[in-house]
Amino acid sequence: MMQRRAFLAAGASLAAASATPGFAAPVLSADNFGLTLEQARRRNGWIEIDAAAFEANIDAVRAVIGSVRLCAVMKADAYGNGVALLMPSILKKQIGELAIASNDEARVARRLGYRGRLVRVRAATAAEMEDGAPFAVEELIGNPDAAAHLQALAKKSGRRRWPVHLALNSGGMSRNGIELSSDYGKADARAVLGFDRLGIKGAMTHYPSEEEADILGQLHRYLEDLAWLRSRGLSTDGVLRHTANSFATLKHRETWLDMVRVGGLLYGDPGSVAVDTYRPTMAIKSRIAAINHYPVGQTVNYDRTYRLERESWLANIPLGYSDGYRRGFSHANRPEFPAEGRNRTQVLIRGRRFPVVGRVTMNTMMVDVTEGRDLTRLGDEVVLFGAQGGERITQAEFEANSSAYGPEMLAVLGATLPRVLGA
Structure with missing residues (x-):
């Protein structure tokens, strides 16, 4: 079975040429910058977050795992959904553990009243470790250098124990985990265990494959690695064993151990698992800014990639790749552009599907509304991702039409467009 990530990587030649540039994580706001739903809907584009769907997804995961602890993964500002917007649901559902990546995410969680465990699920810089201390972030440690830095911080601050989770490379990600199959890795592990100011709260690994x-x-290797660590003096009493991501949580009960780390499922993305239990939490919207008539034979947007084959009414949507909506969603019908010709990107207007035509540009995209000209009006809501009426633009469509990984796009869109809780 070709995994979804591998498939998307294999089809990424167009995406590489048209990818949205990387965005630095913004400073996050605990009050969502005071933005209201009415204000957001007056913008050229916005994102509506469905908190009820998020809560239903939490309930669905808990129905699967029973008494096993649920760590809600809220890295990348809750996969683009917004930590601040979803924190009331986290508190309501009494989630005891959160996985974060940035200190901004930790700060917002604490500011909004979260008192549970915050586990950083990536390697942190030395400055981040120090700055994360006021938020009681439990750091991920996979080498003696990071351990030594935290040991020094603990002594400097007078903390008896600095809470950490051991990162083990049992899963084979080779990012920040101790590699216990080598003598070098074993020496690293012994060194880490020798720091008396580190309080080991958990031991984790991550699976790179489905x-x-x-x-x-x-998983078998992870359990062997834990046994080796115990034989070298690690007391595992009270140490959380956690390896399962969303896929493993759904498919492999053996991986649950003490805690599962679930991200995608909570936001309605079951990945390659065929289930319809989990509801998408995000909808991406814009409005029609103009509708114009153009004759047969006219071309649309840059490079004339799309030629009108009939008299057409085209709706101008004031949103483009500068807003995070990738050029990869462009659609061509001329043979000189075969890659874009494979795309069949559609949007929803008044509950009906309409095709994107021509190139998605920096601030604008065009939609052919000829089939619904009598229905569409200036200012109509346009759904680029999510549901309207009885139709839905799914994540599978998003990925197929852009040759990109869904969470990659949604995280970027969430960092560029204003987000609010939906009605």
Whole structure:
């Protein structure tokens, strides 16, 4: 089975040429910058977040895992959904553990009253470790250098124990985990265990693959690595064992151990698992800014990639790749542009599907509304991702039409467009 990530990587030649530039994580606001739904709907584009869907997804995961602890993954500002917008739901559902990446995410969580465990699920810089201390962030440690830095910070601050989670490379990600199959890695592990100011609260690994044999093999290796650490003096009493991501949580009960780290499922993305239990939490919207008539034979947007084959009414949507909506969603019908010709990107207007035509540009995209000209009006809401009426633009469509990974796009869109809770 070709995994979704591998498939998208293999089809990324167009995406590489048309990718949205990387965006630095913005400073996050605990009050969502005071933005209201009415204000957001007056913008050229906005995102509506469905808190009820998020809460239903939490309930659905808990129905699967029972008494096993649920760590809600809220890195990348809750996968683009907004930590601030979803924190009331986290508090309501009494989630005891959150996985974060940035100190901004930790700050917002604490500011809004979260008192549970905050686990950083990536390697932190030395400055981040120090700055995360006021938020009681439990750091991820996979080498003696990071451990030594935290040891020094603990002594400097007078803390008896600095809470950490050991990162083990049992899963084979090779990002920040201790590699216990080598003498070098074993020496690193012994060094980390020797720091008396570190309080080990958990031991984790992460699976790079969705192949059953691979996951079960890496789980076995993880348990062997834990046994080796115990034989070298690690007391695992009270140490959380956690390896399962969303896929493993759904497919491999053996991986649950003490806690599961679930991200995508909580936002309605079951990945390659065929289930319809989980509801998408995000909808991306804009409005029609103009509708114009153009004759047959006229071309649309840059490079004349699309030629009108009939008299057409085109709706101007004031949103483009500067807003995070990738050029990869462009659609061509001329043979000189075969890659874009494969796309069938559609949007929803008044509950009906209409096709994107021509190139998605920096601030504008065009939609052919000829089939619904009598229905469409200036100012009509346009749904680029999400539901309207009885129709839905799904994540699978998003990925197929852009050759990009869904969470990658949604995280960027969430960082560029204003977000609010939906009605």
